[in-house]
Amino acid sequence: MLxxxxxxxxxxxxxxAVGNGxxxxxxxxxxxxRIAGKLEGYDVEVxxxxxxxxxxxxxxxCELANSLKADYFCSVHANSGGGTGFESYVYTHAGEITESLRGVVHEKVAAYFKSAGFPDRGxxxxxxxxxxxxxxxxxxLENLFLDSPRDAVRLKDTSFLDGLAAAVAGGLVAALGIPVKEQAPPPLPWDPAAEIARLKADGLINSDHRPEDPVTWGELATVINRLRGAAGS
Incomplete structure (x- = not known):
């Protein structure tokens, strides 16, 4: 698991940074x-x-991430200092893999901000x-500027923040190829053990059986014939 x-x-x-409350x-x-919540349906350890x-x-x-032998590290921040918009960073001497993964995450997040009218700062x-x-x-990730009233208004909007979390999570899923969790099969509309107990109580079988036990043709024929007898056939 990633x-x-x-x-x-x-x-x-x-x-x-502190600004606009x-x-x-x-x-x-x-x-x-919120990002972690968006990833709950995916096969990833967050x-x-x-x-x-x-x-x-x-x-x-850093020590925590290294001790976990994490596959990816995403640091989440907000900006300040007179500006607006979104930008992302990788290490000065980052290699091709880091740059490639950053590119996928960046584009997903930048697209979300652009849809709300905020620039991609690169x-x-x-x-x-x-x-x-x-x-x-x-x-x-540097997500907007807290000292910009326009940026801050959106960051105070929980629905906008939830959309941003979805964009970041979507970028991480796309970049890392995180698969969706396999869903557990839905529960059966009946209880196999209870059904076996009913057959025994009704005299159609003579002994206890586990639901996963195989049934031979002889056993099946016996049950069918007992049913026929009970029905007067």
Whole structure:
């Protein structure tokens, strides 16, 4: 099974960017929870680097992903500093596989933002710790600008945030080829063990049987003939 680590940036005493009534640490955690929820129907093991508003050192986040031998690492952030739109990052010296996977995730997420009128600020590279120290392909997503009133309004909209989570999850599924979970067969409309007990109680069989036990032609003929006798044939 594929292993995916979602990294809600910042947390605890590190609020990250703050603007228009939003703390980045809270937004990142909420978005990662929603992404994980969207992936519940897929055959992937999802781990969050934090599940509450706590401090987690960036190196510890990398150590967690490395210890899990994760297949992919996705760090979720929001931007600030006077701008608008979406951008993504991979490590400065990332290889072709990391770049290729990032491309798929980026395009899915950028398409969602474009549909809402936000620009694609591009695919970028940086020497961020969580991109450099992780031993697997990694991407960092910067989802809009908290100091932009227009961006912040959308990030406060739970339906918009849910759509963003679906876009990120869809990008991860497409990039990593994550399969849908095999569904367990629906329960039978009857209880095989109870049906066998009824046959024994009615005298059509003489002993207990497991539902999965094979039936011989002789046993089948006996049951049929007993039924015929009960019906007066």
């Amino acid at each position: 292993k995916l680590v979602l990294d809600p940036g910042h947390g605890g005493t590190d609020a990250g 939003i703390k980045e640490k809270d937004l990142n955690l909420e978005l990662c929870r 781990t969050l680097t934090r599940t509450a508003d706590v401090d987690v050192d960036v190196y510890r986040r 695919k970028k590279r940086a020497n961020f710790v969580v991109l450099r120290e992780t031993g697997m392909p990694a991407v960092l």
